[in-house]
Amino acid sequence: MATWEAKGAAKRQALLEAIPAQWRLPHIPSPKEQPNVTGDYIRQFLTPEEISATEPSAEEILVNTMSGKWKATTVVKAFSHRAALAHQLTNCLHEIFFDDGIKQAEELDAYLAKHGKPKGPLHGLPVSLKDSLNVKGYDTTTGIVGLIGRPAEQDSELIKHLRSLGAVLYCKTSVPQASFAAETENHIIGYTLLAQNRLLSSGGSSGGEGPLLALRGSVVGIGSDIGGSIRHPAALNGLYGLKPSFRRLPIRGVTRVMEGQDQVPFSLGPLSSSASGLTLIVKSVLQQQPWLTDPRVVEIPWRDNIYQDYLNATKGGKQLTFGVMRDDRFVRPQPPVNRGVDILVKKIQGLGHKVIEWNPPSHSEAMKLSLATWAFDGSADVFSQLGLSGEPIVPSVADIFGNEPRKPYTAEQIAETNISIWKYREKYADYWNSNPVDAVIAPTYPHAGIIPGKLRYGYTFYGNILDYSVGVIPVTTADKSVDVKVQSYEALNERDNLVSTEYDPELQHGAPIGISIYGRRFEDEKILGILEALGSSNVGTTAPSGPPSHL
Structure with a gap:
């Protein structure tokens, strides 16, 4: 019987062999030799036509594929090439099925030629998938060696919807072992790296989506989030992301650990290089009435009036009120993250909106409650x-599950935890009702890029405990010449001290900084409207040196 090491190595080799020979790199520089592989670095391996096909937004690509100006086949081949390069440079893929994607694109081209109209609103759009989504005929390992060689018998429900909408599926992206950590590391593909600085982590657990999208090997991808797994990679990789409320998008047929633990909800949601890419996915899927086939989905159709109201209002149509939570009063952010929050606050104020300080019930309590539910079994x-x-x-x-199984919770302990969660939700609702705002600005991570092995803390647990709609917007990048280390730092506690003292301006230079904007439960259209308005606004600040701000 093959050892786990041999099984992992064989799968890793099979992935490389699934890449066409002409797309394999003859030399892969070390992260120290070439930290940043975005922009001109990856473009050197591409034709001008491939660059033109892969660098527009999702909306711009669809204008061309739906009109027939661009062949879907041409677009998918170009994205497949970039995805192959991205994997070799960052370890971002778990499954490669480029040939299937090209075949699907050929069918779409034939459909358009025959019927004179596109198949659906995502006609010809390449969409990447987190490995926890099942694609018939391919493994869903979720980073577990023992699940290699067990191909899915059918597609996840969301995959069925994407296919019927005309999206093209061509790869699945890397996740941590068991798809449950904020660093993407497993015994199949190793460690997934940040494309802008390969000395750092891409985050997790939708970690492979980060560098794949950053390197334009995809234009929009599907991730999942039970503690920050969409928001972490979005913030760390310079992307837009949305964690919708639970029961908004279908999760039927998704592989995950702790199936049945829904008190802290698990959501599927999109990541993209543009805010409009997020909206395209959510709007299109909801138009499919997913509640008819997945009983966990609530019957809330796409509410375009809410989306348009906040899209227009945020641009300056009327004054909105935003709360700003600069930290969770337990751990403070590193300097680049503080600057990112300031940039976004000034941007919003510059558009004529009101910003107030926001001091809700303890977010560290949300973290403790989340960790408790993860220990139920x-x-x-x-x-x-x-x-x-x-x-x-x-x-x-x-760090999450321990080094061996532990004593499971009793029924009484589970009930007690669930009651505590509901009490926390009630407290938070009371605070919001007493301090009404349209949305809240908050750091996503205290870290300005994760140094491997030095992830100390996260801010994202509140989104799942409260089941709120949370978006991430890319704001700036860490700049060693501006974001200097604080001397004589007065730490709040030992964890806060670690986050502060381990900040390395030199090492973390160039890491993207993404900031969260959150609303209440089922306010997905509101958050998408706000993200798109802010992303398209020309009000803002650029980073003092290095890459310009995304805003």
């Missing part, structure tokens, strides 16, 4: 999956 599910091959748990996953 004593980590039995995770260790059962690891036991399929005998592979050891990786350090970043062990």
Whole structure:
């Protein structure tokens, strides 16, 4: 019987062999030799036509594929080439099915030629997928060696909708072991790196989507989020992201650990290089009435009036009120993140909106409650999956689940935790009702780029405990000449001290900074409207040196 090491190595080799020979790089520089592989670095391996096909926004691509000006086949081949390059440089893929994507694109081209109209609103749009989504005929390992060689028997529900809408599916992206950590590391593809600085992490757990999108190997991807797994990669990789409320998009047929634990909800949502890319996915899928086939989805159609109201209002149509939460009073952000929040606040104020300080119930309490629900089964599910091959748990996953199974919660303990969660939600609702705002600005991470092995804290747990709609907008990049380390820092506690002292301006230089904007439950259209208005506005600040601000 093959060892877990041999199985992982064989899968890793099979991935490389799935890349056409002409797309394989003869030399892959070390991260130290070539930290940033975005922009001109990756363009050197592409034709001008491939660059033109892959660098517009999702909306711009669709204008061309739906009109027939561009062949869907040409677009998908170009994205497949960039995805192949991205994987070789950052370890961002788990499954490659470029040939299937090209075949699907050929069928779309034939459909348009025959009927004179596109198949659907996503006709010819390449969409990448987090590995937890099942695609018939391909593995869904979720970073577990023991799940290699067990291809899915059918598509996840969301995959079915995407296909019927005309989207082209061509790859699945890397995740942490068990798809449950904020660093993407497993025994199949190794460690997934940040494209803008390969000395840093791409985040997780939708970690492969980050560098794939940053390198334009995809224009829009589907991730999942139970503690920040869409928002982390979006913020760290310079992308837009949306964690919708639970039950908004279909999750039927998705592979995940701790299936059945829904008190802290799990959501699927999009990541993209543009805010409009997020809207395209959510709007199109909801037009499919997914509640008819997934009983967990609530019957809330796309509400264009809300989206348009906040799109226009945020641009200056009327004054909105934003709260700003600069930290969670337990850990403060590193200097580039503080600057990112300031940039966004000034941008919003410059558009004529009001910004007030926001001091809600403790967000660190939300983290504690989330971690409690993840321990309900004593980590039995995770260790059962690891036991399929005998592979050891990786350090970043062990930080969550421990190094061995623990005693599971009793029914009484689970009930007590659930009651505490509802009380927390009530407290938060009372605070919001007493301090009414349209949305809240908050840092996504205290870290300005994650140094591998030095992830100390995250701010994102509130979004899942409260089941709020949370978006991420790219704002700036870390700049060593401006974001200097604070001397004589007065730490709030030991964790805060670690985050502060481990900040390395030199090492983290160039890391993207994404800031969160959140609303209440089922306010997905509101957040999408705000993200798109802010992203398209020309009001803002640029980074003092290095790449310009995204705003």
